[in-house]
Amino acid sequence: LLEPETGRRNKILDAPSLEKAYRAIKTGVSRHKTVVVVGNCWVDYEGRASSRLEPGERIVLFKSDGSSMVHRPRDYAPVNWQPPGSIFRTRLRDDELNVRVFRRKDNEVLEVTFDSIALVAILDLKDSGAFYLYASEEDMKQAILAQPDILEEGFRPITSEKPVAPGFIDILGVDRNNVLTLVEIKRKPATKEAVLQLKRYMDVFTIDENREVRGILVAPELARGAQKMLASLGLEFKSISPQRCSEILKSIKTKQLSDFFQA
Amino acid sequence: LLEPETGRRNKILDAPSLEKAYRAIKTGVSRHKTVVVVGNCWVDYEGRASSRLEPGERIVLFKSDGSSMVHRPRDYAPVNWQPPGSIFRTRLRDDELNVRVFRRKDNEVLEVTFDSIALVAILDLKDSGAFYLYASEEDMKQAILAQPDILEEGFRPITSEKPVAPGFIDILGVDRNNVLTLVEIKRKPATKEAVLQLKRYMDVFTIDENREVRGILVAPELARGAQKMLASLGLEFKSISPQRCSEILKSIKTKQLSDFFQA
DNA sequence: TAATAAATGTCGTTT
């Protein structure tokens, strides 16, 4: 334990010496804690590309899965980082605290060197909370499979994620007249790119020119240029919002629950 | 000033009460500081999609440009975030500290609610250090423009980033026989997608079927399926690594420096 | 504002 006398799981050092920071970081990393370091530092990266960040004050995270990131006082994205699976090595010499993050894959090295430290936090984070993302494209697909009528009355799905030459058809089915129908789903306004994607899938099924095949693009709306392209290619559009799909799924789950408790 | 008596720029609170944390965060955000909060929290997001993160201990960053991110003890990517330009609102009630991050664009809301705090850091980070990235696609282009022979002996660039219907041709030039030559550059193994991109550019210049035009794809290597497609479309490939380009640029800069000091 | 392409993209899945 880091502080057996207090029983606390976290260790916070406010403006520690390099020596104290070094010991805390080294111990923290070896014990698979999450380490936050704030201080004046410079950063070198060598790998798929290479980079150099001149000195300045930043927030650096070292996580126990081997991922790490260097955050400047602005921007959403870290200026430098290393994905999970990397290995840490901490060193202190010549009034410089150096953390090297090595990643076997791509032979990548990230080196952060501090010459002054404002904060070190060694954190033992307990986090098992579930994460739910709703209204994803997957949700939209599940909603259409569960209630095919929202696409069109009489539509019957046959398969989903059907592998074809260019990729995967989201849903393959037949309409009320038994005409083969390809469904491509987008959770955002469908772009020309989405139209072309559906067209590529269509091409696979239109080897026989006599056989009728329908292609329906499902999305909350059509993006600007997409309408014209869609029409010229003889494809169709059905507006369905991800939110609506999310609610359909929710109502199905609620129904399943109530059925369960009634049974 | 946060702590006028000490003159320190940063304020570190180790396991503060919700009330103390609330005041520090509210003040810090309003004064455009960088705020780090570690504690037990749950997170809701509503926008292009929606999400729910159940309670757990996380590291949350609030930056003065309006960006924010929620980091779990593992993974490179934040589990939830908000890009720059968002607006913070901090509230305390019913033993819950709530920070709402609102983004006008896409009408997105991120809400982080804490019920216990392990650390609050209000940071006044001074960071003006320059960031240099090497071996980017831009570097590759500059290297070819500076030493066209690395593409092919006798190649002469005419323009770069030439705007054409589908986008921008990386480099437009002529070969030793004055044949118009289009160059598309990729820093990673060139995929079929890159081949198609070059093909689209080629189409613009082949209105006149009699006029010869060459298309050269520059990349460290060709991805699996790309070779066949390239050949079938009559396009060419030249292997150049981003690293090599980076070194060419470096040597040019060194030369320019030595010339400067000799003069 | 819309469109297009780049990114050390990352991440999951499937071959």
Place this chain on the structure above:
DNA sequence: AAACGACGTTTATTA
């Protein structure tokens, strides 16, 4: 391991 597509992709650039 390689390939392929999705992502709340984000970001920059330009018409």
